[in-house]
């Protein structure tokens with residue numbers, strides 16, 4: 004239990020960091036530990052391997068979406084449409100499997116849907132003066148409509164082998180979606196630290212004009228980043244469809260908020276220029292622990308969403324001063 | 326005189342460390358009423374840190390600050406203001422969307438019934454105050470529409486309105502031209518005559534010597550000297566700052582640029598204000614651009630650097646090939662590197678390290694198929710830090726923690742590392758200390774000797790004379806004069822810049 008917390012603290016620690024960063028870092032750590040302790044006391048089952056694995060399984064799609072969102076926030080961007088895009092990708096997968104019977108084509112369709120939506124968002128953001136917030140709020144509304152049209156208002160059931168793998172399957176006792184999340188986080192970690200694309204994201208988020216004057220093709224990079232995030236969203240859509248064994252127009256609802264919350268809790272400021280995906284993983288786990296413990300303690304759904312709101316607000320307020 | 330006049334502020338044994346490193350070590354310091362006290366030292370010596378501590382913006386680790394007969398362990402900004410201490414930064418922290426009058430009276434607006442701000446009274450009182458200070462500023466204008474010099478005057482007027490009796494000025498003239506600086510000096514002298522104590526930080530030693538009653542020299546966070554302003558000379562002051570002797574006048578370049586033209590401009594006009602400029606710059610030549618604000622020096626730099634590319638007419642060639650960049654990126658692809666004067670707003674990425682700022686314009690040479698060579702990057706940044714005498718030598722330190730002059734060096738390091746053929750540099754040594762300035766100049770001369778061409782914009786007359794092979798004075802978007810710096814003295818150059826006539830010498 005202390006290892007994810009330690010990793011999180013490690014990741015958010017900045018050499019010579021400001022006091023505000025330290026507060027943010029310890030807050031996350033303390034909150035994590037408090038939740039663990041309180042819940043473990045209230046319900047011993049909480050700390051069972053089974054339950055911990057269950058938490059990882061439940062946050063896997065969120066972890067994938069949040070990994071993609073991390074690089075957007077670092078670059079000073081934001082994508083509110085990821086939840087709706089996830090629904091669209093999931094429906095594309097389910098519909099393709101239903102009509103062709105091919106799981107491979109279904110996966111391709113879902114991932115492609117995510118990339119296409121991301122690319123469009125990227126092009127809109129890169130070429131307009133409006134903020135990413137407003138632009139992706141627009142695409143979010145649009146995509147919600149698309150999802151309802153695609154589904155005809157009811158679930159598209161039956162994904163065959165996709166369900167066997169992501170819904171039921173595991174490897175060495177760990178469900179496949181958890182591997183997918185780990186791969187996503189690892190991939191984003193490598194991109195952020197070791198590639199020019201990652202470096203460009205930091206530079207654009209830190210000072211867009213300085214990036215431009217350094218010869219960085221700011222527009223192209225922005226489009227690439229949104230497309231990349233779209234790839235993660237598409238993958239999450241495919242996996243969630245497998246988990247649910249169906250595509251639903253509402254399957255991604257709320258993902259945008261939780262993904263952004265996880266990134267911000269993980270130490271990436273909304274103004275961009277810095278951040279880590281390991282921090283995001285901490286944010287994802289925190290959200291997973293909170294909702295799991297509230298479930299175990301029998302807290303109602305409405306109260307749960309109020310608590311989520313409080314966490315998000317607290318995270319943003321703590322980040323404000325960096 | 327100082328011993329008899331009452332002290333406005335006194336500091337005893339102030340010490341401050343960052344990350345275990347001493348930035349200020351046991352500083353004793355005092356300013357009398359009516360005194361202008363110069364504060365000088367190399368980049369990173371601790372001047373800004375000291376000013377922040379005096380104003381209450383940062384707490385010292387230990388020591389006392391005594392103002393108005395009261396000793397403080399640490400001031401907070403509100404206490405500092407209440408004690409009559411005002412700080413004016415190089416780029417004053419004011420509200421750009423408010424009027425001049427509203428900025429001066431912020432938080433103390435004259436009010437009518439129901440607490441409504443009495444705009445008329447405010448404007449009238451602001452005008453009276455400005456008139457008393459000999460300032461001619463439009464009280465109703467939005468502050469954002471004024472230049473930096475005017476904003477500084479507004480900040481000073483605000484300090485006077487707040488009845489400050491200690492005024493801290495941290496490099497106020499770094500971004501000003503000569504005329505603006507002269508105006509500021511007159512204002513400072515007036516305020517001092519009225520009893521205000523003024524602490525004046527600058528790297529322009531001639532200014533410091535001319536205006537200061539006493540001068541404190543900091544080196545590596547220690548106070549190494551307190552000298553009388555009247556008795557000191559520049560050479561002696563430099564020796565105290567640097568810790569060794571340097572010539573008072575910087576030696577000029579010995580080699581000559583080559584004969585072949587590298588950049589050719591033919592009748593170039595631009596949206597930014599260039600008016601049919603024709604110009605030839607030789608390979609290996611160093612050309613200095615100057616003039617009054619809006620004269621066209623920066624507009625010319627923007628066109629060459631590829632920043633201003635819409636509605637540019639006329640023709641340019643670079644190395645014999647047509648040159649019409651439609652983006653900075655295209656200019657960089659041709660080996661043209663631009664460094665802006667506005668280091669914080671447009672230059673540095675404050676959230677990134679020294680190394681990452683230095684490598685930013687040349688990541689292509691530090692990567693393979695999109696993968697960064699991080700070890701090589703660190704090595705390159707370390708080498709560049711040494712060449713530019715960056716302090717501290719810690720490539721992984723975020724640039725926001727560096728002193729102003731060291732930030733400028735890091736920014737310059739970016740251009741130098743990117744290894745261009747043509748450098749377009751705005752105010753390359755603004756805020757840089759004497760010694761580092763010479764090091765940077767040497768470095769640029771060395772690049773030029775190896776065949777790089779350099780076009781720089783500067784308002785620093787000594788820099789223009791010491792560094793340039795040719796000085797172009799721009800006015801109204803045209804090259805008004807072309808001067809040889811050989812044997813030119815700063816006064817002549819100043820006269821050329823300020824002259825109103827449009828006659829050309831050459």
Ligand SMILES: Nc1ncnc2c1ncn2[C@@H]1O[C@H](COP(=O)(O)OP(=O)(O)OP(=O)(O)O)[C@@H](O)[C@H]1O
Pocket residue numbers: 019343344348366367368369370371372373374375716717726727728729730731756758
């Ligand atoms: N917040 C900070 N964190 C870490 N180090 C700092 C911080 N602020 C200042 N320093 C360090 O303290 C030293 C003094 O910096 P300071 O800004 O006072 O120098 P300065 O004399 O004003 O230099 P300059 O002439 O370049 O403006 C420098 O080594 C700088 O790197």
Ligand SMILES: [Mg+2]
Pocket residue numbers: 372373374728729730
């Ligand atoms: Mg300074």
